[in-house]
Amino acid sequence: MTTHSKLIYALKDGNIVSIDEVQSGKDCGCVCPACSDELIARKGEKRMHHFAHRSNEDCEYGYESSLHLAAKDILSRSEKMVIPPVYVEFPQSGKPKELISMEREISIDDVELEKRFDDIIPDIVVYSGDKYFFIEIYVTHPIDDEKLKKLKEKKISTIEIDLSKIKRDISVEELSDILLKSSDRKSWKYNAVSDKWYRHFEKDASDELPLKRHGGGTYYVDRCPLQDLNWTNYANVRDDCMRCVYCISYSRGKNLLCSGRKRISTIADFSISKEERVSISSFLPLWARKCPYCNVQLVSKKIGDDQGWGCPHCPFFIPDSFWYERVLQPRLPSPSSLALGHLSQGERQGGRFNYSTVQGCQNSPRLRRTLPV
DSSP, X not given: OOGXXXXXXXXXXXXEEEGGGSOSBGGGOOBOTTTOOBEXXXXXXXXXXXXXXXXXXXXXTHHHHHHHHHHHHHHHTOSEEEEOOEEEOOTTSSOOOEEEEOOEEEEOOXXXXXXXXXXXXXXXXXXXXXXEEEEXXXXXXXXXXXXXXXXXXXXXXXXXXXXXXXXXXXXXXXXXXXXXXXXXXXXXXXXXXXXXXXXXXXXXXXXXXXXXXXXXXXXXXXXOTTHHHHTSSEEETTTTGGGOTTEEEEETTTEEEEOTTTTOOSGGGGGSXXXXXXXXXXXXXXXXXXXXXXXXXXXXXXXXXXXXXXXXXXXXXXXXXXXXXXXXXXXXXXXXXXXXXXXXXXXXXXXXXXXXXXXXXXXXXHHXXXXXX
């Protein structure tokens, strides 16, 4: 008998029960939730307590069905559950995902098990207020591509709960914690709100830019809408576009969706005028920008706990947080204070920049003109 066949939940008089709730032996009065075969409650001292089929035949779906029933029973008796955070993601670009809503607790009004929705049969349907969503219990098989495609077509938000690696003797209390409380085993496989915002970026914020290629090599975009920011008349797809917050999606060799002309990079940008967006974006050297002191391309850097973009030659550095804070607080520090923001106390030297610590820019007249001396 396989590990998956060691049931710890069964049906008794139509109700779900755990192995700890019934008497040991053949008189437990339980049946398998998958095949309806009579079960024996094995509760010895050496092995894990579990139900076994009286026929000694292995049941392929018994363990999975028992967890589905247990999950439905727990959810149906509960008034609230915690759902995962929702992000809008950009899987076909290097653009970071954006948080839409935090992990939160919702009310549970009703629960249904394996109710048919046209050609989809979800494990569990949860109703909350005037909305509903699916829950899929991943024990042996995760949501496959075909089912995910159908969920997207019908725009039904679906949470997958991964129970594939839980211990086989999980208690009702432990299973309840996974289902009802915060857990990294829960994730959105599809979320209609997230998808709505992604389509909003695609249709209302972006332009389709034609791609060109350097002699069969690197793809590039001619006349990048941010060319006034990066001082060039084109953008290299790999080095510039894929690092840019305005790159919504990229299909290799086909097209690139860019929101740079409208300066829309976050959900908050949709609620302010283009003039405000352009004004705000002018404060920040973006991914595609160059160091204002060395005139070289910025690269991804991490200084301390701050992830951001900086110069490979001098201490100029812009934390990612500035990009998001600009919407709430457009008055950003000057390039000089940004450049000095992560220097050591020795490098600061009472507000004076120590040129000996900078490689490749000691003789730059722009550096001497811009930084405090």
